[in-house]
Amino acid sequence: MIQVPGSYDEAVTTAGQWAGDHPGAALIQDTAWPGYEQVPGWIVEGYSTLFAEIDAQLPAAGAGPPGLVVIPAGVGSLAQAAITRYRSAPDGSATALMSVEPVAAAAVLASLTRGELVSVPTGPTIMAGLNCEVPSRLAWPYLHGGLDAAIAVTDADSAAAARELAGYGIPAGPCGAASLAGACAALTGEGAQDRRAALAIRPDATMVLLCTEGAAANPHDLGPIAPEPQD
Numbered sequence: 001m002i003q004v005p006g007s008y009d010e011a012v013t014t015a016g017q018w019a020g021d022h023p024g025a026a027l028i029q030d031t032a033w034p035g036y037e038q039v040p041g042w043i044v045e046g047y048s049t050l051f052a053e054i055d056a057q058l059p060a061a062g063a064g065p066p067g068l069v070v071i072p073a074g075v076g077s078l079a080q081a082a083i084t085r086y087r088s089a090p091d092g093s094a095t096a097l098m099s100v101e102p103v104a105a106a107a108v109l110a111s112l113t114r115g116e117l118v119s120v121p122t123g124p125t126i127m128a129g130l131n132c133e134v135p136s137r138l139a140w141p142y143l144h145g146g147l148d149a150a151i152a153v154t155d156a157d158s159a160a161a162a163r164e165l166a167g168y169g170i171p172a173g174p175c176g177a178a179s180l181a182g183a184c185a186a187l188t189g190e191g192a193q194d195r196r197a198a199l200a201i202r203p204d205a206t207m208v209l210l211c212t213e214g215a216a217a218n219p220h221d222l223g224p225i226a227p228e229p230q231d
Helices: 008-021 038-060 077-088 107-114 140-146 155-167 174-187 192-199
Strands: 066-072 096-102 149-153 206-209
Touching: 038 077, 038 206, 066 077, 066 174, 077 096, 077 140, 096 107, 096 174, 107 140, 107 149, 149 174, 149 192, 155 174, 174 192, 174 206
Parallel strands: 066 096, 066 206, 096 149
Antiparallel strands: none
């Protein structure tokens, strides 16, 4: 194990360089760049299993097809799998797809705003698994063409969502709770009516909140929460 004293993206670069310097080494990473796309593509295919399970479990739970799927986004590969599933389905246009990121590392949101793939400076966040500087090049065309919305949430909102999920017996870490935090931010509060209308979310809609991280600690003791970046 080699600990890299830097960001996620620096760790990925270091691992790629190490693998390149050691014949027979295999780099297993879900973010893609020119010349490294096959393995991330396989990982996205693996993620698709989640959506096959969701499709099977919703009817069994007496729920209708999802009106909204909320996806935590680091480099965007999981979101790519969701977009591939729902945009290829005959009724896929009826499902709104929204990505959620930390305010401290909102690379997908920044790229969508610019209309091109961009890298953003990142800061400390309790949503460490989503702390990524740039979306995957393999995922970007899907994100750009397939997401209906993207949102960034604060550490405080994610921590509060983790505590709320714990109250329902769902052990979620900050990354996993980001989906609930994002849904609450988008669908409640000032301007929520317009946002709900834009996403075509009815009062009886089924919402799928993907939880990508189990609780590693007591959700009521998630601190210290990193200060949020200031504009």
